Amino acid sequence: MQEISVDKLQTSVWKNFYDLIKDNVTSVYIYGSGGAGTKKVDIKSVLSQYADKGLDKSSDYPIIVVNMPTNDFSNLSFREMLVKGDIVFECYATQTETRDKIVEAITYQIMSNRSELMTYKITLSDNPIQDQDSGQYTRGAINVHYGRIRVAYEYNYQ
Numbered sequence: 001m002q003e004i005s006v007d008k009l010q011t012s013v014w015k016n017f018y019d020l021i022k023d024n025v026t027s028v029y030i031y032g033s034g035g036a037g038t039k040k041v042d043i044k045s046v047l048s049q050y051a052d053k054g055l056d057k058s059s060d061y062p063i064i065v066v067n068m069p070t071n072d073f074s075n076l077s078f079r080e081m082l083v084k085g086d087i088v089f090e091c092y093a094t095q096t097e098t099r100d101k102i103v104e105a106i107t108y109q110i111m112s113n114r115s116e117l118m119t120y121k122i123t124l125s126d127n128p129i130q131d132q133d134s135g136q137y138t139r140g141a142i143n144v145h146y147g148r149i150r151v152a153y154e155y156n157y158q
Helices: 006-024 096-112 114-118
Strands: 027-030 039-042 045-047 063-066 070-072 082-093 129-139 142-156
Touching (some): 006 045, 006 063, 006 070, 006 142, 082 096, 096 114, 096 129
Antiparallel strands (some): 063 082, 129 142
16 A cells, blocks of 8 residues: 555545555455355456456456545535545456455455555545445356445545
8 A cells, every 4th residue: 555645636545445455355265056165266357447348258257446436525624624535346257156255355355454544544434335236247248247336435634
């Protein structure tokens, strides 16, 4: 993680969340169908945006996308030096169980690294997961299962 640069607040906050996920969510274990035991599934990529090209084979998945955060500066004043924001994490996989395990791993890393984020003035509320959704779509001959998590945070300029 890195110190937050006030003149590049959005990029700095994004980089800290990106590093947290890229360094700590590298694989998940699934049980799969048939009860043959567990299987390790490696994350293929952690991206800053969903790619329109290059994800046409099932071997390209799973991926994680850490989107650029959005910030609300409406409460910023001389007395109140707090910026509220949120960041969306997405995962794409070819199996529902893999998607669910990745969402669980992202949530775990965010919740268990609260104190480290606080050292960079990024504060999470008691319930920072604002919303979650999931679904499925077809990309060529591949069924892609996606999950999204929106996390709320505050950054204190003081």
